[in-house]
Amino acid sequence: MTAPRAVALALAISILGSLALVAIYVFGGSIQLQGIGLALALGGLGTAIVIWAVGLIEAPIEVEERHSFAAQEREASIAEGAADGEQISRRRFLSRLLAGAGAILTAALVLPAFSLGPQPGTDLFRTAWRRGMRLVDAGNQPLRPDDIVLDSVTTVFPEGFVGRPDTQTLLIKVRPSDLALPSGRDAWAPEGCIAYSKVCTHAGCPVGLYRAREHLLLCPCHQSTFDVLRGATPIFGPAARPLPQLPMEVDPEGYLVALGDFPEPIGPGFWDMTHIPADGG
Amino acid sequence: MLTWIDERLGLADWARAGLRKVFPDHWSFLLGEVALFCLVVLVLTGVFLTLFYVPDATTVTYSGPWLPLRGQTVSAAYDSVMRLSFEVRAGLVMRQIHHWAALVFVAAIVVHLLRIFFTGAFRRPREINWLIGIGLLLLALAMGITGYSLPDDLLSGTGLRVIYSVVIAIPFIGPYLAFLVFGGEFPTSEIISRLFVFHVMLLPALLIGGVLVHLAILVRQKHSQYAVPRATEHNVVGRAFWPSQAFKSTGLAILTAAVLALMGGLVQINPIWSYGPFDATTVSSPAQPDWYVGWLDGALRLFPPIEITALGVTIPSPFIPGVLLPGIAFGIMTLWPFLEAWVTGEHAEHQILDGPRQRPLRTAFGVAGLLVFVILTLAGGNDVVALIFGVPVEAMTNILRVAIVVVPLLGFGLTYRVCTEMRDARAGIGHPRMVRLRRTSAGGFEEDDPD
Numbered sequence: 001m002t003a004p005r006a007v008a009l010a011l012a013i014s015i016l017g018s019l020a021l022v023a024i025y026v027f028g029g030s031i032q033l034q035g036i037g038l039a040l041a042l043g044g045l046g047t048a049i050v051i052w053a054v055g056l057i058e059a060p061i062e063v064e065e066r067h068s069f070a071a072q073e074r075e076a077s078i079a080e081g082a083a084d085g086e087q088i089s090r091r092r093f094l095s096r097l098l099a100g101a102g103a104i105l106t107a108a109l110v111l112p113a114f115s116l117g118p119q120p121g122t123d124l125f126r127t128a129w130r131r132g133m134r135l136v137d138a139g140n141q142p143l144r145p146d147d148i149v150l151d152s153v154t155t156v157f158p159e160g161f162v163g164r165p166d167t168q169t170l171l172i173k174v175r176p177s178d179l180a181l182p183s184g185r186d187a188w189a190p191e192g193c194i195a196y197s198k199v200c201t202h203a204g205c206p207v208g209l210y211r212a213r214e215h216l217l218l219c220p221c222h223q224s225t226f227d228v229l230r231g232a233t234p235i236f237g238p239a240a241r242p243l244p245q246l247p248m249e250v251d252p253e254g255y256l257v258a259l260g261d262f263p264e265p266i267g268p269g270f271w272d273m274t275h276i277p278a279d280g281g
Numbered sequence: 282m283l284t285w286i287d288e289r290l291g292l293a294d295w296a297r298a299g300l301r302k303v304f305p306d307h308w309s310f311l312l313g314e315v316a317l318f319c320l321v322v323l324v325l326t327g328v329f330l331t332l333f334y335v336p337d338a339t340t341v342t343y344s345g346p347w348l349p350l351r352g353q354t355v356s357a358a359y360d361s362v363m364r365l366s367f368e369v370r371a372g373l374v375m376r377q378i379h380h381w382a383a384l385v386f387v388a389a390i391v392v393h394l395l396r397i398f399f400t401g402a403f404r405r406p407r408e409i410n411w412l413i414g415i416g417l418l419l420l421a422l423a424m425g426i427t428g429y430s431l432p433d434d435l436l437s438g439t440g441l442r443v444i445y446s447v448v449i450a451i452p453f454i455g456p457y458l459a460f461l462v463f464g465g466e467f468p469t470s471e472i473i474s475r476l477f478v479f480h481v482m483l484l485p486a487l488l489i490g491g492v493l494v495h496l497a498i499l500v501r502q503k504h505s506q507y508a509v510p511r512a513t514e515h516n517v518v519g520r521a522f523w524p525s526q527a528f529k530s531t532g533l534a535i536l537t538a539a540v541l542a543l544m545g546g547l548v549q550i551n552p553i554w555s556y557g558p559f560d561a562t563t564v565s566s567p568a569q570p571d572w573y574v575g576w577l578d579g580a581l582r583l584f585p586p587i588e589i590t591a592l593g594v595t596i597p598s599p600f601i602p603g604v605l606l607p608g609i610a611f612g613i614m615t616l617w618p619f620l621e622a623w624v625t626g627e628h629a630e631h632q633i634l635d636g637p638r639q640r641p642l643r644t645a646f647g648v649a650g651l652l653v654f655v656i657l658t659l660a661g662g663n664d665v666v667a668l669i670f671g672v673p674v675e676a677m678t679n680i681l682r683v684a685i686v687v688v689p690l691l692g693f694g695l696t697y698r699v700c701t702e703m704r705d706a707r708a709g710i711g712h713p714r715m716v717r718l719r720r721t722s723a724g725g726f727e728e729d730d731p732d
Contacts, residue, residue: 117460124449124456124466138562155562165468165561198562203446203581203599204467205439208564220566221443222582223664223674236675238581240588240598268446269597270456274590 003055007048014044014101021108127166133158135256142255145191148173151212168198182231188247195246196232199267202239300523305506309396316389318537319382326379335361336477338470355558362432378545387573400634403618410498420488427480438559447603514632567664579660641700649693656685
């Protein structure tokens with residue numbers, strides 16, 4: 001076999017090895033296959049370069065004088081490799097093949113970076129809130145509307161998920177007559193108790209401040225301000241969306257329970273947030 | 282002994298030439314050196330900190346000497362920084378010197394960059410070193426942000442949360458990218474150990490490698506110089522490296538370390554024990570990041586509440602101030618040498634530096650950019666600024682929303698005017714010719730002929 005053919009063959013093996021490596025990563029495969037794939041990809045590339053060096057590069061023997069460091073004059077040794085005109089097109093083909101093999105191998109080697117994290121899936125659309133879950137405070141105590149002081153604010157979670165960041169919810173009690181919620185939500189605020197996601201719809205900070213006299217929730221990070229009486233509509237700052245409201249009712253034992261998850265994704269926005277997955281959980 | 286080494290390595294001539302190398306003598310050429318010496322201090326203190334820091338999000342119960350936190354659940358990372366601060370002898374001073382050195386490091390880089398910009402030192406043949414410099418600035422910022430977040434305290438955790446929100450705001454790739462970087466939906470237990478790997482391994486390797494290339498190119502190209510007597514485009518006028526410049530630089534290095542030590546010892550910074558450990562359901566107020574991130578936080582605060590959804594694609598409100606704005610800012614900075622050469626049509630080599638007044642347009646652009654930075658930084662602390670001036674934070678935000686448009690424009694116009702006036706005054710353009718008047722015997726005046 002001629003040297004150019006051997007180089008092309010070795011590069012082809014390398015490309016196949018890299019493609020196999022991609023396939024093994026995407027579809028899953030054993031450690032043995034991963035090792036063999038990588039060895040073929042690298043081995044093919046290395047073999048091709050070695051054959052290239054030995055069989056395709058005509059390098060004349062050169063002599064470079066060795067100088068004692070005492071004398072610093074240095075003569076440049078000049079020698080030029082002769083390029084054969086006939087072989088240029090074949091070399092161009094091999095060079096391109098080499099570049100291609102290198103590029104595919106690089107892509108295959110970058111793939112494991114995808115092991116760093118899961119796919120977002122529905123994580124950004126859902127929280128753990130489900131129909132019938134009781135609202136509990138940070139001490140895991142379920143709450144009755146009567147337990148809640150007027151104009152107070154409590155951070156609540158679904159029972160069994162205390163401290164779970166995306167479920168954090170603010171429970172506020174106001175005079176029912178003051179409320180001016182968007183239509184269809186009147187039943188979500190039994191006895192003046194309303195619950196909004198605590199995660200700011202701007203940059204995700206916990207909306208930690210409540211100005212009870214004005215019924216305003218304030219995010220300390222970027223000063224987004226939400227009107228509690230009117231469905232937590234943003235009235236100042238960079239937040240553009242209201243805090244999602246948790247639908248809830250009072251269960252037969254008198255405790256506050258959720259009617260389901262938040263109707264919209266909570267927290268900071270993302271590009272496909274309006275494509276809410278079909279099953280509402 | 283030296284002869285013995287020289288016979289084997291042949292470095293004597295090279296070293297002799299190096300010691301004789303001439304450096305132009307001007308205080309503004311030492312700004313980059315301050316950054317370099319901060320980096321040395323950062324490496325030395327950083328190595329000490331690494332010996333005690335635990336990059337682990339596993340929760341433990343705090344049982345150290347800081348009473349307010351006794352019995353609280355904290356992460357192992359936070360616990361190790363608390364131990365470093367209160368129980369490791371000399372631990373707190375190392376931590377504080379490290380943090381102050383980081384702030385001064387970025388500051389020195391920025392001031393160095395401003396000097397390069399306003400004197401036109403980025404022009405041919407120094408475009409490559411300008412690009413490397415911008416890369417080093419970005420690496421320094423990445424070092425700052427990753428390091429700031431390591432203690433896993435409430436303040437830095439809130440900062441990470443904002444970064445996560447900015448990343449998921451990127452159209453199409455945001456959620457995927459954020460999940461790869463953070464290992465899932467914020468907050469994750471992976472992020473601390475990842476930040477650690479970047480902060481102590483990948484980023485420092487790139488940063489130190491980049492600095493070495495930056496310096497090698499500087500030596501190779503020889504330093505630019507101001508138009509001092511005898512200076513031309515074909516020489517370097519200054520003092521030899523040995524002994525004058527070597528002594529000055531060594532002195533500067535030790536004095537930089539001395540100032541950082543004084544700050545580390547006397548000025549409290551990042552008291553994580555008063556912030557408390559990170560908890561995803563609480564937040565501290567006021568919350569301000571380190572100074573070099575303030576402008577981005579300020580942009581997030583000032584940006585109007587606009588969230589557009591078109592064709593099913595939402596552009597979340599943090600995208601423009603949090604991603605697009607810094608992208609454009611660093612894009613312009615990176616390309617500036619090429620943009621300027623393209624606009625002015627000047628492609629010649631420049632070894633003699635400009636005075637800022639000689640280039641009114643460049644200087645005016647620089648001042649406007651600086652004013653944008655200053656106003657956004659103020660906006661990053663708008664709650665604190667509002668408190669100081671006793672105005673509602675809403676009013677403060679609205680004032681700054683106007684200022685961010687008006688002030689840079691005014692600054693641009695004023696700078697341009699002042700620079701052209703100064704330049705023309707020197708060149709004697711645009712000013713009425715000076716004449717001598719002579720009073721005639723009749724009581725009138727006539728021009729005195731100079732000849």
